[in-house]
Every structure is written in structure tokens, then in C-alpha cells.
Amino acid sequence: MSSTQVASSVKPTALTFQELLFRLQAFWAERGCVLQQPYDVEVGAGTMAPETFLRVLGPKPYKVGYAQPSRRPADGRYGENPNRLFRHTQFQLILKPPPVNVQELYLQSLEAIGIDLSKHDLKFEEDNWEWPAGGAWGVGWQVMLDGLEITQFTYFQQCGGMDLDPICAELTYGMERIAAFLQDVDSIYDIVWARDPETGELVTYGDVRLAEELQFSVYNFEVANIDNLWEHFNRYEAEAKDLLEKADALLASETATAAEKRRFPLLAVYELALKCSNLFNVLDARGAISVTERVGVIGRIRALAVGVAKAIAQQQAVS
């Protein structure tokens, strides 16, 4: 069988999960990107981390990459499904403004992680992205490698309901998928996360994360206290709204000084909005949000996210 030959020929040379991340980070660091650490508040996607959501606002150029664990409570499968995770890892890259050879750079980054493009089929297929609650959208592609979506490539057009200028390119590499593909394993949990260079001992993705997938599936689907979640949601929202009102008044004030405006903690307000977003996702996984309620709650999160983005754009413009 040709397939087993390929499998055996690919596997030994394939990079471990952590080596993949090293290589990607090194590749982009060599091209001038800031390497950030993952954001330490729960997010549903790398886009929601402030290094993307807030940095894309305003005129200032920025290049950053970070590996962001992204939580999707409803996608949890108790660690039983070989292809699905509650929490997956996105290597997120923001290039603002995008260089003219951004696609070529992206292809080089694939070569850098061991993908010989002459032996693969690569297509850029239309796939536009939006995060309605963040008033954010862009046009772009899903990048398909031998039929597998390995990256979402987006030209951000709006964020926080505001037109972006300059726009930026956002590359989101699905790390588990890429690793499973390159290592040719049938289950994410069989991905080799690390290989001890001395003993050759392997640590798998399952060793590192399986318990987390199981327990968070139990929590998100079965035991999370719905009343408490709502209460948390309401409290975070109330604080965020209160601060946003103060921010709006301050930023509009003609007597307040620039220093006063700059020190207002809008970054903290954004965290409160992220907390609400994650609580919404847990409530949703818990089956506590009906189809119609959903629209209303998303509207509340949107009001916070868009509100804070607008305020931050104003704050950035304070001279």
C-alpha cells in the first residue's frame, strides 16, 4: 500500500508540536514580528486577544505573532473525538499593514515547517471571516493543503464597527491540524508534542491535554452552575458598562487633560467584555441559551466590544 509507505516516510522527519511552534515563531521573528505570549484571559479565537483586536485599530503599524489557546466550550467532546477539541491552539499573526508579498511569505512559512510544496496541492479558497459581536470582518481565504484547511487568511476590513486604515493581514494557523497532518496521525491525541533528544522518549498531545479536554467537557456540558454563570456575566457586564460610560464622558471632556485620558483603564474594560464572551460560550454549551435569547446576548457583548474598541480608538488619538 502506498499510503503506509508514505506514512512511514513522513513520520520520522516530522516536527513535534512544539518544534512546529518554534519554527513558525522563528520564521516570523526573523521577519520583524514581535513575539507575544498567549493572552491570559479566556478567548474563543486568537482574533479576540487584544494583540489583534485592539492593535488593528488606528494608524500605527504593528507586526505580531503569538500562539493563542482558544476555547470553544461547545466543541468539547470529552477527549473522545480524534478531531475535535474544546481548546485548540491558533498561531495568530498580524501584519499591519500587509506587505505586498504577504502570500509568498506565508508559503515560505509553510516550507519552514517542513512542507515541501512541490509534493503537495495548495489552494486559496474564498472564505470570509466575521465576528459579529466584535463588529469585525474581513475577506480572505481558507488555505487548503491536500484537502485540509490549515490556515485562515484574512484581510481585516473593519473592527469594532470601524473601518480600518491601514488594514492588516491576519494569518491563523490551526496548529493541531497542521501537526496531525505532518505527523500523519489519525488522532490529535497521538500528536507528538515533544521528543526527548537524549532518550527519544515521546510526550503526546494526549499526555499533555487529554484530562483537560475531558474535565472541561464535563464542566461545560454538565456541571457549570447556570445561575452563577449568569450572575458573573451580569456583574462583568455592569462594571464594563459603568466604566465605558465614564470613559465616554472623559474622552469627550474638554477640561480633562491628555494624561487623564490616557490613563483611563480601557484595556481592563476590554477584559471584562472578553469575560462576558467566554461566559456566554459556556452558557451556550450548557444549553442555557435559546435561539432567540442568543441574538439578544450577542447584542449585549457586541455593545461592550464595539463600545470599548471605539473608546480605545479615541484614546489612541489623544495627543
Added chain:
Amino acid sequence: MPDFLLEIGLEEVPARMIAGAEAELGRRVHELLTRERLLGPEAKLTTFSTPRRLAVLVEGVLAAQADTEEQMMGPSWKVAFKDGVSTAAAEAFAKKAGAPVSALEKVTTPKGEYVGVTVKRQGISATQLLATELPKEVLAIYWAKNMYWRAGKPERFVRPVRWVVAMLDAAVVPLEIAGIAAGQASRGHRVLHGDAPVVLASAREYAETLRGAKVIVDVAERRHVIRKALDKATRTVPGARWREDEPLVETVVHLTEWPTVILGDFEPEYLTLPEEVLVTVMRDHQKYFAVEDAHSKLAPHFLAVLNTETDAEGEAIIRHGNQKVLRARFKDARFFWDVDQKSPLAARVESLKHVTFQKQLGSYHWKTEENLRVAGALAAVVKAVGSTIDFDEAALLKAVELAKTDLTTELVKEFTELQGIIGGLYARAQGLGERVALAIYEQYTPASMEDNVPVSVEGQLLGLADRIQTIVAMFGIGNAPTGSKDPFALRRAANGIVKILAESDLPLTLGGVLGASGTEGANKEQVAAFLRERLHFYLKDVRGFAYDVVNAVLAAGADDVRDAMARAEALTTARKSADFEAISAAFKRIKNILRQAEEKGFAAGAPQSVKLAPEAQQLADAAAALAPRVAVLREKRAYGEALAQIATLRPAVDAFFDKVMVLDPDETVRGAHLGLIDGVLRGFSGIADFSEIVTS
């Protein structure tokens, strides 16, 4: 004569938009060259496209516009020359025309003598015109969705423009599009050719030069290559053929620059999954072609169209990768199927209480109860008509009861586009009987105006009940569609109702369907108007009847959909005759007169109350004689014949309007006349309101 080439190099354009943009580019270039008198007598225009480029080659362009001579007219001769001496007016005109005063000549026109001058205009070169005019045309191309990419947002286009080639023969046309200066360097296939520029020696060599860089720029050629490659790859499986799928062929044509095809396999055990699921995964999710055996049954293979060409090792890797992706998706689907079987549809009815249909209204359990009530009422109407329609009421009600239960299945959560279909397949697998299974399977058809209506009567009735219940309930809580806002897709639901009634044999009318929903009062009136508006849309936009025919027909009744169609057909034929057109005009006149009379407070009386003028009496007699004949024909739905009969009224009507003053000063006579024409209007407007017909 030189050849002109324009190539716009882009990042990958969405496949669905390419064909339209390629055609538009060709049209715009053609119009520009025509407008600017640059198109040679035998010019030939060819367009090309790939995901990364749009191009147009015009063979036989003029190098420059032809020079022209034009006579410019100035002030009158008398003003320009006094005693043979030029005045300031003459000098100003000469200056304006760019000619010496000595070149001015006397031109005699019917209005008198004027100063004229012949101005020679030198034609502008193609290079110069294209450089200034073409960028505007390119940037005006329509895209369904476009984007900004440069700072300052100077332009929007579908994707960033990365290079531009513009050449007249071997020379570059110095134009600039979106900040990119045109040159003679194109780019080849990303992987097979790499980043090295592909320099064109001349415009004419475009296609061949690009072929050398592993890009087939001609769309028809790529389509041909793909079809041949699909055939060839399929031949490796004896007796097999690939399942024809034209939209998918078009998609992959526009996803590739250098297409090749591989055949992949999957484990035959997955063939136990329903074909609908397998094909959805292959076609919609993976853009693979399905392969079938000699009996049109799915075979355990698929065809993937690649955008590359590689060696045996590369092919093995690509095949392996695609197989792996497909296997994972099939595995998921089978897992979901197996999990779903643990809880049969019947056991899922209760759990619909936890699936919200609409917060203010209730759950899908509530929706199911409502649908049961409406379906029962519809069944009663059908039975009451005593029609020969064959349907099984018990099967219908069972299907309604279970119709929404597939929303709780894992497979539908994964493949939401297969809701209904999955329920039908499960019903069949769970031995609920073919009628029940088919009705559930078909409940969402027609999904669009191009789709067929359900074949089973149970499916038709389930579809009607479900849709009318949704519409009535949504209207009831103020969610009627407004303008472009229709978040609950109620227009589509109503279109489905109209289409099912139009294209089935059900003895049901819009009023009958609405009545079965049980709604009353203002809500009923609102929904009735909404359904009527959808019927109007169906007749006009789906069936293609002229708008005035539709207005005329619906004014005479908008309840029975198939009857309205029959009347519209008859009227479309009838209106072509001169007599009928005259009748339509006369009816419009009658309507106007009656309106005027009403405004003036003139009352209509009985035509028999006075001795009528002969022409009026003749019309009364003709109408009285015709009315019963038309009534019989109408009853028999012989609308064509009925309309032909009505057209025979023409001489009497013409004579009446010719000789009789309708609004006679004598109140009794006037009343009789009004009564007469009112009777004619009422008596013959039952098939259509002819006054709506637009006459020339």
C-alpha cells in the same frame, strides 16, 4: 495593426466571481476601444482568467485614432469683419479655434452668413488613450464583495492587485492600476514556476508564454483538461464513471491554473452511509467528484482536482492527505449516524421541548403540536372536497409529529444543510414506512424557486402546514418581513406555499391553507395580503407573465393559484388580438367614467328604466346574450374561449362610445347608462380585470 494585451495580476479571486468579471473586463475594453475609435476593422477580442489573473487580448487595434477634420462655427460674418477688416470677435474666435485669422472663411447657412474655420484634429495614440482611460474601466468592474488593501483606501477591488501587464505588441503601455505600474512581466504558477517573472516578448504570445510558466489562461481549455483528466482517472476503475456535476466543474476550473486529477479511495464500509451524506461531504465540503459504478451506485472512490502537477511520490502524498481528510469526515458522519440510532425519532419528540423555535412562541415541541393541528385541518379540507387525491392521513400525522426530531440528532448538528433529509433517512431506517419517511425527507422542498415540489402528497401537506404555521405565528408577534429585512425567511416560506399549490394536484387554495392555520382578524388579513404578494411574484418573476396580465388576473381573484395561472395563460394569448385590446381600452374607459360619476355623485340606475338609444340598447342586448355563455365557459375554466367571446363585444362597445354620451344631462338617462356600463364591467371582469391591461 498592433495587438493589445492587458493582464491584471491578483491574489486568488473567489471562484464564484471570476467568470462574470472576465466577461465584464472584455465588454469594458471593447466599449472603450469602440468609443475611442481604436478598434481595427477585423479586431478580435479574447478574454482569459485564472484565480490569479484577468486578461484580455485584442488583436488588430489601431495604433492611433484617425485624424479628423471638423468645421467650427463662430460669430456672424458681419460681427467678425467690418469693411473686410477683422474685429476683436474674429480674433477671439480664431484664438479659440487655434487658427490664424486668415484661415477664417465665410459659411452660408439657412440662418445667415457666419464665420467658420476647419480645424484638423490629430488622432490620439492608442498608448496614450489606454494609459489614461483603461485604469478607470478596470477599477469599475463589479464585485459581489470587495476590499481595501492600500493605506489611505484609494481603491477597492476583489483582492489586491499585485502586477499589471499592458502591452501594444512588444511595447509597454505606461498605465497604472491601483498603484502598480504596468510592465511586461507576468507571473507563473506559484509552485510549478515559482517567483521568477514571466517576461512577455509580445502581446500575442500571452497564452503560449504563460503555458510555459505552467498556467493555462484559457478557461475553456482548463475545463476541457479537467473533464479529460476526470475521465482518465476514472478509467482506472473498471465500469466506473464520475458523477456529472457541472457547477462543481465550474468551481474547480476557477480554482486552478494547472489542473490535474487524482483518484482516491475510501473504505467500502462507508458506503453503508446514505448517499446524501457521502455526496454532501465530498461535493460541498471537499469539492471532490463522486464516482459511481455501472448501476449508478456510489463506488468507494473520489476524484480531487489539484492545482499542481507532481511526481509519483508527490501524488502518493497528496492522495494520502486527501483520503485522510475524507476518511475523518466520513468517520465522524458514521459515528454520528450510529449514535443517533440509539435514540429513534419517536423517542426524540419529548426532547424537542428543549429546542427553541422562537423564544416568544415556544419550542419545536410547541411547533410540532401546532403543525399537527394545521396539518389535520388541511387534511380535513382535502377530504371535504371529496377529491381523488390519494393520501394516508395517519402517515401524514406521523410524519408531522416526527418532522423536527432530526434537529436533535448529531448528524444534523454537523450537516445542518441536510435537515429533513436526515430525518427521512432515519425514519426509513427505523421502519416507519415509506410514506412517513418520504414526507419528512421532502418537508423543506422546494428550497428555492428552481427546486421541485415534494412528490408525495403527505410531503406537500406537511410542507404547507409547517410553512403557514411559521408565517402566521411570526406575523402574530410582529415579525413580518420589512423591506430587505426578512430574518426568518418568511418570503421563502410563502414562496414555497405558492409553488406547492401551483405545481401539485392538491385541491387547496391560498385561502384554504390560511384558513387551516386557524388565524383570524387583522393577522389573517395581513398574511393574506402577504401570500397574495408572493403569488404576484410567482406569476411575474417565476412564471414570466407580464406585470399587467398578473395585475389583471389577480384583481379578479387571487385565491386559487392554479386557476390564476390558467387565467393568466389565457389572457396572455387573448391580449394579442386587436379586438381584445379594444375591449381592454373600453373597460379602462368604463372604469374612469364610473369613477368620475362617483366623484360627482351621479347615481347609477337600472338600464331598463328608460328607452335607451339604439347603440346603448344594442350593447345591453349583446351583453345580456353573452353573459350566460361566458359564465358557462368560466365555470368550465375554458378561459381562452371565454375571453374570445368577450372580445366579440367590441362592435357594440365601440358603437356605444361612438354615439352615446354616457354622462347625459338627463339624470335618469345618465343613471341608465351608468347602470349599463357598470353591469358590463362587473359581468365580464370575473376572469381578469381588463382595465389593468396596458394598451398601446
